[in-house]
Amino acid sequence: MSSTSEFIRVDVNMTACVGISQCGGCVRVCPVSIFQKNGDRPAIVEKNLDECILCELCLQACQPNAIAIRKLYET
Numbered sequence: 001m002s003s004t005s006e007f008i009r010v011d012v013n014m015t016a017c018v019g020i021s022q023c024g025g026c027v028r029v030c031p032v033s034i035f036q037k038n039g040d041r042p043a044i045v046e047k048n049l050d051e052c053i054l055c056e057l058c059l060q061a062c063q064p065n066a067i068a069i070r071k072l073y074e075t
């Protein structure tokens with residue numbers, strides 16, 4: 001699953017993701033609510049992507065390292 005805004009692209013490897021019940025770190029820690037629960041899987045809230053402050057808390061909280069954030073303004 002991936003989503004792109006003007007500045008960033010967020011990818012969640014759903015094969016590696018262990019789900020909300022086993023991890024859920026991305027949903028818990030994101031200060032701008034980019035992630036939300038969708039059953040036992042995280043979903044990306046596209047309207048919040050432009051609010052991302054690149055704190056990388058989701059990357060740190062994701063136990064299976066299933067999240068990648070790409071800054072589109074860097075070459």
